[in-house]
Amino acid sequence: xxxxxxxxxxxxxxxxxxxxxxxxxxxxxxxxxxxxxxxxxxxxxxxxxxxxxxxxxxxxxxxxxxxxxxxxxxxxxxxxxxxxxxxxxxxxxxxxxxxxxxxxxxxxxxxxxxxxxxxxxxxxxxxxxxxxxxxxxxxxxxxxxxxxxxxxxxxxxxxxxxxxxxxxxxxxxxxxxxxxxxxxxxxxxxxxxxxxxxxxxxxxxxxxxxxxxxxxxxxxxxxxxxxxxxxxxxxxxxxxxxxxxxxxxxxxxxxxxxxxxxxxxxxxxxxxxxxxxxxxxxxxxxxxxxxxxxxxxxxxxxxxxxxxxxxxxxxxxxxxxxxxxxxxxxxxxxxxxxxxxxxxxxxxxxxxxxxxxxxxxxxxxxxxxxxxxxxxxxxxxxxxxxxxxxxxxxxxxxxxxxxxxxxxxxxxxxxxxxxxxxxxxxxxxxxxxxxxxxxxxxxxxxxxxxxxxxxxxxxxxxxxxxxxxxxxx
Numbered sequence: 070x071x072x073x074x075x076x077x078x079x080x081x082x083x084x085x086x087x088x089x090x091x092x093x094x095x096x097x098x099x100x101x102x103x104x105x106x107x108x109x110x111x112x113x114x115x116x117x118x119x120x121x122x123x124x125x126x127x128x129x130x131x132x133x134x135x136x137x138x139x140x141x142x143x144x145x146x147x148x149x150x151x152x153x154x155x156x157x158x159x160x161x162x163x164x165x166x167x168x169x170x171x172x173x174x175x176x177x178x179x180x181x182x183x184x185x186x187x188x189x190x191x192x193x194x195x196x197x198x199x200x201x202x203x204x205x206x207x208x209x210x211x212x213x214x215x216x217x218x219x220x221x222x223x224x225x226x227x228x229x230x231x232x233x234x235x236x237x238x239x240x241x242x243x244x245x246x247x248x249x250x251x252x253x254x255x256x257x258x259x260x261x262x263x264x265x266x267x268x269x270x271x272x273x274x275x276x277x278x279x280x281x282x283x284x285x286x287x288x289x290x291x292x293x294x295x296x297x298x299x300x301x302x303x304x305x306x307x308x309x310x311x312x313x314x315x316x317x318x319x320x321x322x323x324x325x326x327x328x329x330x331x332x333x334x335x336x337x338x339x340x341x342x343x344x345x346x347x348x349x350x351x352x353x354x355x356x357x358x359x360x361x362x363x364x365x366x367x368x369x370x371x372x373x374x375x376x377x378x379x380x381x382x383x384x385x386x387x388x389x390x391x392x393x394x395x396x397x398x399x400x401x402x403x404x405x406x407x408x409x410x411x412x413x414x415x416x417x418x419x420x421x422x423x424x425x426x427x428x429x430x431x432x433x434x435x436x437x438x439x440x441x442x443x444x445x446x447x448x449x450x451x452x453x454x455x456x457x458x459x460x461x462x463x464x465x466x467x468x469x470x471x472x473x474x475x476x477x478x479x480x481x482x483x484x485x486x487x488x489x490x491x492x493x494x495x496x497x498x499x500x501x502x503x504x505x506x507x508x509x510x511x512x513x514x515x516x517x518x519x520x521x522x523x524x525x526x527x528x529x530x531x532x533x534x535x536x537x538x539x540x541x542x
Contacts, residue, residue, distance in 0.1 A: 156417025240454030369447025
């Protein structure tokens with residue numbers, strides 16, 4: 070992050086200076102998605118305060134314009150406060166108040182009798198204790214809406230396209246990592262697509278959890294120094310700007326004192342990440358080889374080769390996805406432990422919870438896109454799956470209703486001991502070739518000769534009104 074200079078002087082004040090001195094910990098400032106959303110909250114608050122007659126219209130207009138500059142990404146170097154700071158995020162709130170006050174002051178008419186004040190004007194009807202958790206939740210909801218949900222939907226679509234392409238390929242299913250009854254490769258991929266579809270449903274639930282915000286509770290949930298209509302009117306403005314249904318919490322004392330909402334939402338994001346892990350893990354196993362593994366899939370060439378073994382190409386995109394999932398699971402542990410910072414009327418680990426949440430969303434969105442475009446879209450099936458099926462003794466499952474479980478087990482055991490097919494052994498047990506052609510038809514045994522219904526992408530992932538706060542950094 071560039072330092073302020075003569076051409077671009079410092080816009081912050083004494084509170085920010087103290088925070089910079091006190092928290093020289095990581096050199097990592099708060100995420101830009103969070104800062105952008107914080108400026109959006111300040112912008113909506115200024116407009117509401119003017120509407121309520123609590124703020125001079127000229128001052129409110131100046132604050133609104135200043136906040137817009139931050140939303141547009143013009144002043145990132147003015148936000149130097151470290152992530153590991155005041156547990157309530159007060160230092161970042163004051164950093165924002167000071168920057169907006171100084172920017173707004175330059176917009177007042179020449180000779181104006183006063184400057185814009187960071188507390189009295191920018192922070193009117195607010196406290197760090199309700200603004201920071203509001204921003205924390207809203208920035209996460211926006212990130213889910215504009216980044217994660219669309220990416221997961223693209224991965225679901227890519228898997229569904231492959232499900233239809235692989236529908237004719239019949240192979241051996243595996244349970245307990247052992248041979249099982251026949252299955253279509255398309256059915257496997259249809260299952261993967263369904264897992265992503267359910268993940269998207271859960272992510273929408275997470276987003277809904279996040280949209281009940283603590284704004285209006287001010288210092289301790291009582292709403293001291295806030296107009297009784299401030300929160301509802303400001304939430305309405307935020308709804309218009311984001312296209313999301315932002316609502317004031319029903320219980321300010323609970324909303325500010327805990328991380329329940331964030332923990333719940335991140336848990337659903339973790340579930341989506343683990344769903345990605347499962348799909349990526351299955352695909353990696355099916356593509357093991359090319360000659361000493363399962364070898365049922367061929368992955369697209371990512372251009373990564375061994376430094377010592379010519380011709381060896383690891384499943385690099387899948388390995389990348391697995392590391393992202395590991396990070397998300399680690400962030401979930403951080404999020405859960407951050408609840409231990411909930412004492413009496415306030416949680417005191419909000420900055421690290423914010424960083425954990427936004428990092429999980431950003432990484433998972435990026436890896437879902439990467440899997441869809443650089444892996445799933447280029448996967449091809451080999452003939453190994455159908456070849457394995459022809460030799461599979463689990464075909465005997467179809468004979469069990471006719472001859473009983475024990476006799477079918479004897480046929481299977483004999484086929485294994487003599488290294489013959491179920492067809493060959495079953496003929497010796499009284500079945501005709503014509504019967505077996507019908508009973509052991511692989512396509513029939515999968516129970517689904519027809520393609521599954523195609524699911525279109527119906528998720529609306531665009532913010533349609535007001536200020537654009539969706540830029541990804």
